[in-house]
Amino acid sequence: MSKPHHDRTHHAKKATNVGDPQCFKGQAGPAKFKAGDTVRIRDLPDFFYTRCQTYTRGMVGTVTLAVYESPAAEDEAWDNTDKPEWFYSVKFRQKDLWPDYPAAFANDTLETEFSERWLEKA
Amino acid sequence: MTNDPAHIDLLEAIRDRGRPWQELAAQYGVKNPDPPWKVTLDATCDILAAESCAAEGRVEDPVLPALERRAEEDDLSSTLYAGVPFPECQLLALAHSLIQRGLFDEQELAKRMEQVHERLTSA
Amino acid sequence: MAKVLDDKKKGHGHGHEGEHPAAPMVEEVSDFEILEMAVRELAIEKGLFSAEDHRRWTEYVHSLGPLPAARLVAKAWLDPEFKKMAVNDGVKASLKVGVDWIKSPPTQFGTPSDYCNLRVLEDTPKLKHVVVCTLCSCYPRPILGQSPEWYRTPAYRRRLVRWPRQVLSEFGLQLPADVEIRVADSNQKTRYMVLPVRPAGTEGWTEDQLAEIVTRDCMIGVAVPKPGVTSNVKLPVHRAIHPIEHHHS
Numbered sequence: 001m002s003k004p005h006h007d008r009t010h011h012a013k014k015a016t017n018v019g020d021p022q023c024f025k026g027q028a029g030p031a032k033f034k035a036g037d038t039v040r041i042r043d044l045p046d047f048f049y050t051r052c053q054t055y056t057r058g059m060v061g062t063v064t065l066a067v068y069e070s071p072a073a074e075d076e077a078w079d080n081t082d083k084p085e086w087f088y089s090v091k092f093r094q095k096d097l098w099p100d101y102p103a104a105f106a107n108d109t110l111e112t113e114f115s116e117r118w119l120e121k122a
Numbered sequence: 123m124t125n126d127p128a129h130i131d132l133l134e135a136i137r138d139r140g141r142p143w144q145e146l147a148a149q150y151g152v153k154n155p156d157p158p159w160k161v162t163l164d165a166t167c168d169i170l171a172a173e174s175c176a177a178e179g180r181v182e183d184p185v186l187p188a189l190e191r192r193a194e195e196d197d198l199s200s201t202l203y204a205g206v207p208f209p210e211c212q213l214l215a216l217a218h219s220l221i222q223r224g225l226f227d228e229q230e231l232a233k234r235m236e237q238v239h240e241r242l243t244s245a
Numbered sequence: 246m247a248k249v250l251d252d253k254k255k256g257h258g259h260g261h262e263g264e265h266p267a268a269p270m271v272e273e274v275s276d277f278e279i280l281e282m283a284v285r286e287l288a289i290e291k292g293l294f295s296a297e298d299h300r301r302w303t304e305y306v307h308s309l310g311p312l313p314a315a316r317l318v319a320k321a322w323l324d325p326e327f328k329k330m331a332v333n334d335g336v337k338a339s340l341k342v343g344v345d346w347i348k349s350p351p352t353q354f355g356t357p358s359d360y361c362n363l364r365v366l367e368d369t370p371k372l373k374h375v376v377v378c379t380l381c382s383c384y385p386r387p388i389l390g391q392s393p394e395w396y397r398t399p400a401y402r403r404r405l406v407r408w409p410r411q412v413l414s415e416f417g418l419q420l421p422a423d424v425e426i427r428v429a430d431s432n433q434k435t436r437y438m439v440l441p442v443r444p445a446g447t448e449g450w451t452e453d454q455l456a457e458i459v460t461r462d463c464m465i466g467v468a469v470p471k472p473g474v475t476s477n478v479k480l481p482v483h484r485a486i487h488p489i490e491h492h493h494s
Contacts, residue, residue: 018347070433108427111430146273166285166299169298172352
């Protein structure tokens with residue numbers, strides 16, 4: 001996979017002694033979602049690279065936390081770090097994710113993170 | 123040597139004849155669960171996944187990003203190097219990934235292995 | 246084709262040296278040991294990294310282990326204010342046990358696989374967390390050390406999200422049906438560790454005594470702390486029969 005070769009001195013300078021994702025704090029603008037919101041995971045087309053798990057596509061969950069700001073993984077892999085997004089932790093009921101999840105364990109959940117582009121209001 | 127890009131004879135020979143740590147440790151009664159080279163292997167994987175500062179101050183892209191390396195390691199550990207214990211399979215997969223990316227070739231690796239072997243086993 | 250090396254020749258030994266001069270050592274050089282060194286030397290020769298940088302990374306990786314995380318848990322059990330802080334800001338709490346997610350790694354801005362966002366997941370009697378990374382086995386190394394082999398296998402990664410209770414029972418952990426088991430899948434920059442419930446029978450214990458029963462497996466979430474149990478259990482993980490689909494690219 002050939003990648004565009006951008007100047008990455010910018011990232012190292014910004015992040016040194018600050019941390020990643022800390023170095024992107026304040027760059028994503030207002031968060032679209034907040035804790036308690038019900039969201040659906042969008043099934044966006046993947047071009048080569050994604051960190052949005054297949055098992056979550058189309059699923060509905062609840063935002064637990066706006067966790068940090070960062071370029072989306074799909075952009076960061078291609079050095080497009082100009083537009084950080086808010087990342088959210090989203091909780092799903094296991095029985096919603098898996099059709100044959102035992103009914104006896106109705107309380108079980110799963111929590112994982114998504115950048116804002118992957119979420120829509122449900 | 124074959125022309126099939128998926129097979130690397132040198133690595134398959136090591137796969138077949140190399141003695142993994144779990145065997146060596148059992149034979150010699152050594153309790154350490156990991157081979158002494160595990161830490162240096164992990165450092166190699168980390169450093170290849172990091173951005174590096176080239177001479178002119180430009181930052182270079184990672185040679186082998188973690189997600190790609192792990193995906194290849196998973197694939198190779200269930201195919202060509204299936205049955206090889208960990209961390210030997212991680213090591214074979216790393217060598218495989220680097221050769222496939224053209225960072226060095228099989229002949230260079232074989233030659234370097236001979237040199238290392240000489241150095242380690244000479245009196 | 247390269248000659249397959251005879252690995253029975255004597256080489257330098259490997260084992261626990263220093264304390265007991267008579268400790269057993271591996272008296273031969275394996276092909277794998279040679280391969281690791283050859284790959285590293287070739288990489289340096291090709292300019293992929295410098296020997297000095299590699300030494301620094303080796304030192305850093307070598308310094309990592311589960312003790313700081315165990316101490317974080319013990320401190321949280323003893324001090325409710327610290328616990329609150331740890332749950333809200335895992336990176337800040339890590340500093341209190343000597344772990345600097347940002348500045349300790351050679352990059353000085355975190356490592357490329359660990360980043361700098363630790364979240365401490367607090368268990369309650371009705372909520373049990375367990376951690377996985379389905380995509381590649383990300384793990385909170387700076388505070389917990391290197392991940393165990395089973396954590397990295399596709400079998401664990403694919404089965405835990407799908408059949409958590411089966412996988413936990415294979416580790417010897419069974420929980421009542423009304424307890425919420427929450428699987429945390431670290432697919433982005435956050436790294437998770439579990440803060441388990443403090444067990445009965447530990448009243449009056451010191452921080453050291455408490456830390457001793459908080460094993461690595463407890464902080465991944467596949468075990469719970471018990472007085473008298475100070476080591477991880479070595480267990481096989483079963484192969485997935487119908488592994489879930491996931492795409493690397």
